Amino acid sequence: MAKTEKSAEAAEAAVAPAAEAPQPTQPPAQQQAQVQVSDADAISLYANFCRVTGTPEELIIDFGLNQQPMGVPKDPIVVKQRIIVNFYTAKRLLHALSLSVQRHEQVFGVLETDIQKRVQTQSKS
Numbered sequence: 001m002a003k004t005e006k007s008a009e010a011a012e013a014a015v016a017p018a019a020e021a022p023q024p025t026q027p028p029a030q031q032q033a034q035v036q037v038s039d040a041d042a043i044s045l046y047a048n049f050c051r052v053t054g055t056p057e058e059l060i061i062d063f064g065l066n067q068q069p070m071g072v073p074k075d076p077i078v079v080k081q082r083i084i085v086n087f088y089t090a091k092r093l094l095h096a097l098s099l100s101v102q103r104h105e106q107v108f109g110v111l112e113t114d115i116q117k118r119v120q121t122q123s124k125s
Contacts, residue, residue, distance in 0.1 A: 049077050059090045070115070 047063035054060050063081040066073055085093065105111060112118050 058086050
């Protein structure tokens, strides 16, 4: 190509985007991607005890089985699972758990977490 042809095409290309500039549009709606998960090797254990500790970078969530749920246990609670997550994952987990509990309570009623109130309510029935 000759030098004059290049400059003419470059000038045309420079003008074309301005003439055909896309109009501002709304951002696309956020779509949820389907993530495939394989739980074939997952181990399921029951926990009625949870302890959350952490560092400035991450949360440590311990799960165990409290053999004596009433009062202060005399034997140590054995932690069987420990999950360590960063705060971003913890916030997503908090949101997911909150939604799940809200849905459960809408169907089955409010969950009372104070065991003393639950015991009093059941004994009155």
